[in-house]
Amino acid sequence: MVSTTRAREAACAATALVSANSQKAKLSTIMASPPPNSTPFTKPPKIDLTQALKEFNKMLQTQPPPPISSFNAPLAAVARAKKHQDVIFMFNQMAGADLFPDYIGMHILLNCYCDSRRVGLGFAVMGVILKKGYNPNIVTFTSLIKGLCIEDRVGDALSLFRKIIAMGFYPNVKTWGTLVNGLCRSGNVGIALRVHREIRDGDVGCGLRFNPNLIYYCCLLDGLAKEGLLEEAKELFAEMEGRGISADVVAFGTLIDGLCKNGDWEGAKGLFFQMMDRGIRPNVVTFNMLIYALCREGKTDEARGMLDFMVERGEEPDFITYNTLLDGYCHEGRLDDARGLFVMIRNKGKRMEVTTYNVLINGYRKHHNLEEAMALFRDILSEDHKPTVVTFNILLIGLFQAGNIVAARDLYSKMEGHGVAPVSATYNILLDGFCKNDSLGEAIELFQSLEKSGYKLNSHACNCLLDGLCKAGKLDEACELFERLPNMRLAPTPYTYSIMINGFCKNGQLEKAKNLFLVIENSGYASDVAIFNTLMRGYCNNNDPANVVDLLQKMANRTLLPDSYTATIVVDLLSKTEGYSEFLKLIPNFSDKDRVKMT
């Protein structure tokens, strides 16, 4: 939890960072010179896909066909561009011409399946490799481990890793990196760290030599930092450097970002200076992280200072820099400053990103200035930009919030003409908007027409309509839809249950509310605090304090923490009912001040 003191320190640190002239002077000398120890990570050259495909098609038509191995280069090029569908299409074309890939080609296909969440087919390709009399190697297994991680089959990935070691294969830094990165990305940072220690300390046997590199460490570092395990991250950073692997701008950036997001500005600042002392230039990403962190703390002035500072240092801000600061201003309600920045960006003469417009439009929308928001929308059109679906979504929300259903309808009807297709979020906005603007009929109509057209509606869409139906007192229709959810292959969310319970309560059907609650309880579904709150609110409003207390007791028994909404119910209960205050004290969780968060 970020404390206010921390936030204040953060602001001071950042101010110091941008305002202290001596430091600035020092920084400028350091940063003007090229990094002394730079071993920059060089991105692979941009692949000319058109060229690769042309080459491929030419080979495909050549008679007699060229050696099979010559197909691998274009296949690899398209695979590297992550165009998995295209790669598979290419293999199909080859099959159509009776061309069967060689060992390398089969690995390209296998990896392609693994990357596109079809690890099963990856294993099938390995089957073919074996059938053809080849042996899988560590490359084969590395791809499969990645595929398993992508599909969240972490246990399988780990057991495959151990199995291949037992079979005498030697995982290398790429295999470890794949496994550790896959574990981190699938939310298993703790396991990733354990595996790392296991590999590092040699427990995996087989005489493995642990020779990690910067990329390997960065994967794990990022995982730890994102998970908020900063102590572990710092330790790992030290371990890495202790092995003679010097951090670069990315490694520093990863840790700095983690510290920022954890509110540790002193630590972040320290690292930032340490990095510059080493002659490693912060790049636009580093600055963007700092600007974001400052904005999040509400320190937009310091963030602006940071922007000026980076420009002074000759680092070009990108659209993320601008969007971040713009959003910071909007968040604070400083729409004039936002507009000023926006104009400044526009005057730079570079092509604006539509996302930049979207940020400002959303700012105006949030602060109920629909006129400015719409004016910006017209700017997008007149400046020959293309609005995105996000632009429309923001404006639709604004128009519905303003109760301007006519304009919302009109805008929606114009989307297609702008070449923008609605997405599920758009439909949800419409359904919710119609319901909340006394146009339940229109919401139902839209819902039905979407269903009829075979559009896969999501739970959120159903929730919108369910809420609309309940609030309009159409309980029977709501129940009908609720019962239809399984047919639509949708599972009710906690919010769905709350809507239904609330609907019953509001219409005086407390018994039905309770029954649904019991169904949820008995189905083994973990009720969340919101579901309890809804039912308790219903009892409270119906002057049934005994049942409220009963539910509070139930919550306590399963250590479900009350929230601020629970608190309002309790306050309400105490204000209108005498004799319950003593009883409430007996409820363990509620009387334990360390566990109750009622802020």
Next chain:
DNA sequence: GTAGGGTTAG
């Protein structure tokens, strides 16, 4: 010619 590829917004 096949495997990991790392930091930033919404």
